[in-house]
Amino acid sequence: MRGLKVGLVEASDIASGTSSRSSKLVHGGLRYLEQGEFSLVFEAVSERRVLMDIAPHLVTPLGFVFPVYKRSRRGVFTVNLGMWLYDGLSLFRSPKIHRNLSRKEIAKEEPALDNTDLKGAPLYYDCATDDARLTLENALDAQKEGAEIHTWTKMVGFRRDPAGRVSGARVRDMITGIERDVDARVIINATGPWTDTVRGGPKPLLRTTKGVHIVVDHSRVPVNNAVVCFHPSDGRVLFAIPWADRTYIGTTDTDYVGDPADVAADADDVRYLLDAANVYFPAAQLTTADVLSTWAGLRPLINAEGSESSVSREHEILVGSDGLITIAGGKLTTYRKMSKEVVDRAVALLRLTAPAQDFREAHTARKPLPGAVGWPQDDNLASVIRQIQEAGPVDEPTAQLFARTYGMRGVEVAASIRANPELGAALVEGRPERLAQVDFAVAHELARTVRDVMIRRTQLYFRDHDQGLGATERVADRMAMLCGWDEARRTAEVLAWQAEVAQSRAWKE
Numbered sequence: 001m002r003g004l005k006v007g008l009v010e011a012s013d014i015a016s017g018t019s020s021r022s023s024k025l026v027h028g029g030l031r032y033l034e035q036g037e038f039s040l041v042f043e044a045v046s047e048r049r050v051l052m053d054i055a056p057h058l059v060t061p062l063g064f065v066f067p068v069y070k071r072s073r074r075g076v077f078t079v080n081l082g083m084w085l086y087d088g089l090s091l092f093r094s095p096k097i098h099r100n101l102s103r104k105e106i107a108k109e110e111p112a113l114d115n116t117d118l119k120g121a122p123l124y125y126d127c128a129t130d131d132a133r134l135t136l137e138n139a140l141d142a143q144k145e146g147a148e149i150h151t152w153t154k155m156v157g158f159r160r161d162p163a164g165r166v167s168g169a170r171v172r173d174m175i176t177g178i179e180r181d182v183d184a185r186v187i188i189n190a191t192g193p194w195t196d197t198v199r200g201g202p203k204p205l206l207r208t209t210k211g212v213h214i215v216v217d218h219s220r221v222p223v224n225n226a227v228v229c230f231h232p233s234d235g236r237v238l239f240a241i242p243w244a245d246r247t248y249i250g251t252t253d254t255d256y257v258g259d260p261a262d263v264a265a266d267a268d269d270v271r272y273l274l275d276a277a278n279v280y281f282p283a284a285q286l287t288t289a290d291v292l293s294t295w296a297g298l299r300p301l302i303n304a305e306g307s308e309s310s311v312s313r314e315h316e317i318l319v320g321s322d323g324l325i326t327i328a329g330g331k332l333t334t335y336r337k338m339s340k341e342v343v344d345r346a347v348a349l350l351r352l353t354a355p356a357q358d359f360r361e362a363h364t365a366r367k368p369l370p371g372a373v374g375w376p377q378d379d380n381l382a383s384v385i386r387q388i389q390e391a392g393p394v395d396e397p398t399a400q401l402f403a404r405t406y407g408m409r410g411v412e413v414a415a416s417i418r419a420n421p422e423l424g425a426a427l428v429e430g431r432p433e434r435l436a437q438v439d440f441a442v443a444h445e446l447a448r449t450v451r452d453v454m455i456r457r458t459q460l461y462f463r464d465h466d467q468g469l470g471a472t473e474r475v476a477d478r479m480a481m482l483c484g485w486d487e488a489r490r491t492a493e494v495l496a497w498q499a500e501v502a503q504s505r506a507w508k509e
């Protein structure tokens with residue numbers, strides 16, 4: 001949007017790193033208030049408002065119940081004060097202003113929540129999102145604006161001019177193995193937990209901590225709002241978050257050393273989360289057998305002293321003496337603002353060598369992301385669902401899934417089923433995901449592997465009882481046909497996908 005010629009290389013799939021492994025909240029981070037990080041909270045709640053406008057299909061209001069017990073560290077009065085501050089920092093433009101629930105109201109709102117010694121609970125509002133799709137839609141939008149996007153393409157080495165400044169990169173297609181050189185006047189290193197690997201140098205910029213979530217059937221922890229809990233053993237904040245037919249619970253926060261690609265939940269992580277869930281939802285008595293899936297992500301935190309949870313989430317932009325720009329830290333919620341700042345830095349560098357070039361302002365705060373184009377002003381989901389059902393023969397649960405997944409682009413997916421009824425086949429019997437989504441992912445959403453489709457385009461990996469393994473053949477066959485894979489590639493795809501599921505289940509052993 002700013003008159004730059006841009007290329008993006010992503011070593012794996014878009015959002016395959018931390019950005020599909022977050023708590024999936026677009027939030028101000030109430031707990032940062034306690035740490036006095038007001039500017040961070042203000043920035044985040046302002047961005048929450050922007051994202052609700054530019055991606056209303058992906059950033060949706062969610063109620064948060066904050067139970068206060070006799071044993072709680074903060075009383076109802078203090079928590080309520082914090083809520084006023086939180087609403088105030090958003091200039092009272094929160095999705096809804098908070099209110100205090102009495103014990104009786106809590107029992108009605110969250111009947112599964114333990115109400116022994118419960119004193120009250122504010123109900124406040126933040127937003128839920130699909131982190132992977134929010135990231136993807138930004139990439140798709142950039143592509144529409146002319147950016148060249150190459151997934152499964154890794155930067156394997158910088159090229160430098162005689163003065164030692166970075167002047168390009170060698171990139172490798174991780175699927176075909178083909179390498180090529182790319183020239184660039186400016187390079188931005190935005191590689192999350194891989195920041196230090198890409199940057200090199202003796203002093204790490206990051207301290208990475210691991211955060212794990214577990215997914216259970218919603219009927220086992222039937223929350224209507226996100227419930228904010230404090231872990232009984234160490235007092236850390238956890239959430240139990242409703243997710244259609246599932247509930248997910250997270251997160252842990254432990255230091256991590258090792259290859260970011262290997263991060264996975266272990267048995268201690270799962271036990272830690274189950275312990276907390278069983279205190280707050282005593283009737284559930286969850287066991288490891290209830291855990292349908294897990295995900296683990298690494299927080300790319302700026303290195304700082306102190307315990308894991310007191311490390312600041314704010315971001316940093318560094319320009320090395322070789323001209324490499326690095327951006328690290330931050331939150332998904334503030335991605336747009338971080339992007340703007342880092343592109344400002346790139347533009348400043350470019351101006352040194354091309355003062356006459358015209359660099360425009362970006363209007364990312366106003367431009368709807370692809371799925372939001374045509375979304376009703378009043379957020380009337382029912383009308384979107386109706387349009388989707390008019391476009392193609394899909395039942396209500398599938399239309400709802402399409403609306404929430406693709407926004408208005410769901411109409412296109414449904415229409416593809418009308419044009420080719422074969423695409424209406426369910427990927428997993430009894431679930432709403434359809435074969436048409438595989439075609440759409442390959443044709444319009446940069447999907448190149450079975451993992452891309454199973455994990456981040458459809459979320460079967462997280463939501464299905466068997467993590468989507470039952471749909472493997474169907475998806476692999478379809479992708480082989482669409483992408484022209486030979487038998488060897490098809491087999492390799494299936495094995496890589498099964499290995500990823502196995503990694504997420506390794507904690508069971």
Ligand SMILES: Cc1cc2nc3c(=O)[nH]c(=O)nc-3n(C[C@H](O)[C@H](O)[C@H](O)COP(=O)(O)OP(=O)(O)OC[C@H]3O[C@@H](n4cnc5c(N)ncnc54)[C@H](O)[C@@H]3O)c2cc1C
Pocket residue numbers: 009010011012013014015016017018019020021022023024025026027153154155156190191192193194198209210211212251296297298299300328329330331332333334
């Ligand atoms: C458990 C957890 C919960 C969180 N919850 C929230 C939340 O609810 N709300 C919120 O706002 N934030 C949350 N965050 C923070 C947020 O998710 C992260 O700050 C954000 O996703 C980081 O994005 P990133 O682009 O920096 O890193 P990533 O998403 O990891 O992206 C880096 C990418 O770089 C690629 N890469 C690496 N090396 C190379 C190379 N050599 N060449 C090309 N590509 C390369 C990787 O493949 C990767 O996809 C959470 C984080 C964690 C871990």
